[in-house]
Amino acid sequence: MADDEQDYEVGYGKPPVATRFKAGQSGNAKGRPRGAKNFDTVIAKELSARVEITENGKRKSITKREAIGKQVVNKAASGDPKFVPILFSEARRIEEKQETKAASTTLEAPEDKLVMESLLTRLKARLSQGDDE
Secondary structure, three states, X not given: OOHHHOOOOOEOOEOOHHHOOOOOOOOOOOOOOOXXXXXXXXXXXXXXXXXXXXXXXXXXXXXXXXXXXXXXXXHHHOOOOOHHHHHHHHHHHHHHHHHHHHHHHOOOOHHHHHHHHHHHHHHHHHHHHHHHO
């Protein structure tokens, strides 16, 4: 088809009519069905589901995530050798995460300290100029 025969513009976001998808057809007809959830979503949903447990003779509703945490801690505390390393690795990961979070709120980098010192010097100079007037 010659350029003078086209009655539409071809360019970015406007492919030739012959190569466009037909009406009602998507690019991947056998792709993921609408509404299907990925594995991460399914796991997250199941971990947040609530279950009934009996603790100290009382019925209580907690999430499956909490139930798993309780079981890991209790089995490690009772000396089960399979659960001790799991608990220690998780505790270490949590502590490192908390330390990283705490470190990010403090000024540890030398560049940060230089910037803060420069700002303080300028503020002090400005304040002392205000006192002179």
